[in-house]
Amino acid sequence: MNKNKRVTSYDVAEAAGVSQSAVSRVFLKGRSVSKKTREKVLATAKELGYKPNAIARMLITKRSGMVAVILSSRANLNYPEVLSLLNKRLSAKNERVLLFNLDDADGLDDILEQIWTFQVDGVIALAAHFDNDSINQFKDHNIPVVLYNRRASGHSASSVCCNHEQGLTELVSLLDDNNHKSYLIVGGPEQSDVAQERLDCSINALAQKGHHKVPVRYGDYSYESGRLAFAEWMQKNKAPTAVICGNDTMAIGVIDEARENFGLNVPEDLSVVGFDGVSAVAWHSYRLTTVKQPLEQMTKAAVDILLEQIESPDNPAQLRVWSGTLIPGNTVAPAKDES
Amino acid sequence: MNKNKRVTSYDVAEAAGVSQSAVSRVFLKGRSVSKKTREKVLATAKELGYKPNAIARMLITKRSGMVAVILSSRANLNYPEVLSLLNKRLSAKNERVLLFNLDDADGLDDILEQIWTFQVDGVIALAAHFDNDSINQFKDHNIPVVLYNRRASGHSASSVCCNHEQGLTELVSLLDDNNHKSYLIVGGPEQSDVAQERLDCSINALAQKGHHKVPVRYGDYSYESGRLAFAEWMQKNKAPTAVICGNDTMAIGVIDEARENFGLNVPEDLSVVGFDGVSAVAWHSYRLTTVKQPLEQMTKAAVDILLEQIESPDNPAQLRVWSGTLIPGNTVAPAKDES
């Protein structure tokens, strides 16, 4: 209709012959408005093409209707799905996603700066590293945070996690049941908390089965780094019979490297397991045995907790942990008896 | 510092013994402030923990500093990277990303509603379907739009595209050079514009080489749908020697299905090509021959064009098309002479 100026509630009020307050009330639920004015306002609003200005509303209500989602760039093929699920659930609760990409610790300050100025209602941080100091800043600013797959030390922030211990224990048990004795671990990036936790859990689970001093190589979660880690190990060492990888993508890299450059058959000569349950694990050439994170539940919980904390900021931080599901693929077989 | 109330520019002004205007000017570039007041204000601002309220600023400046990015949920493994690149480039230009997930045409109205009320500065739409009507709505609301990999009919909106025609012509030429005569096309979802365009380009390119009436099956871009499409074709027909797929993921599905359930070797018995250049095409088990989209350039152009249109809304819409790069994998070989 009108090209240049935006239509405001005053315009509608005037055109409908009511007060601006009346217009405002019509667009808010649970406000006392007579049927007659409601219809009149709605009609003229439609006619003029009026849409409430969210910015002005934010200013007065002190609710931005936006949640900051901080995405670490550490490539995890699950994140697109996680992001999409979070977005869906948040918009169902009438919150929008303001997206931030965290590259390195350096960029964090910038992001935090943005978050304060944008008055977001809350924050969901995906696999990003937050030290206690940052978390305290959120407290100071009264902005609730939910960490996704990352525990806050001292329960200072809520978090939703996949139970890496349980998942890796299951994977290790499976390998142990298959009589594996010679292991290699390909861990994720050393700076990543999740990677570190998975590593620790792997080592502990192996130790409980009597496998000590298991060698570790590190990758950066990428396919290439998986290949490289395995290749490097093989240069100077004997082939293991089982490889435990910090994520699926590296596991797939290990499989390809083993097959292509070392003539090993998976799973006959080498068993490989991953972690995450990304969609590619189902691809026929791999059929990776892995543990799938319950993304549906985890994202739902993350959003629920966050909204609860937004409504009642004094509620204590909570931690919810979900078990992963073992996906029995085709990359684990009994260890060859080398005797 | 202070727990409950937010610090405003008035608080800082009072504490620093200056006017609110002065505080405001200190936090704006290119405003005339004396060195003395600047330092005084900056010091007390820091002391009180003052951060300008972006919401209030938006209201008065009529610039939200936010760009809506609409992501179609049609799974394309490229999108995480595209999203990340867009985010980086936008934040470099001091714009934040407000993320929307478009599931089906139905959800579009909701999203548009949000976009109007949130007063975003501009919109980047990834592979989402926009009819002319929607695009006109953006015009009415004076919000510039850049379509990513989707052309607007009648140049009514700017767009940044990968040149599907060129890419598919190269792929088809490659197959034709390898003497293929019997083709199958596995297209993307019929509702998708990009999928449709790729399909048309494939058919045209094939026709130019003298291959007419090439059969088409449809998938939804997923791995499973690729397998299914190929399997369905094979149930009632003779095996083709070459398959042209609407994206990489389906191509990988076709490869697996051909190998696993029909005993076909790729590329000896069957050549397969994809489109997109997702990272998985490099995985050893596939080494898919495909065309990679120049994401770096495309995202940069998208952001540049959008910002230009935000600054000068009357500039005409522009279209920028980028050639894809042929990635010669290992899934194309000379057709077997069936004589």
Add this chain to the structure above:
DNA sequence: CTGAATAATGACTTCGAATGCAAAATAAAA
């Protein structure tokens, strides 16, 4: 039909920063 209880309405203020404009302070020129 009257009075009490309830619902609907509008005038006015608020949120917090940005800006036009005029006044004040400073610097530069004469």
Add this chain to the structure above:
DNA sequence: TTTTATTTTGCATTCGAAGTCATTATTCAG
């Protein structure tokens, strides 16, 4: 030193919707 040009500064207003509160219209019981 005086005058003129320039830079700083603060006042008052603006952005657009929401909330407070007092007032008016409506409903309902007696």
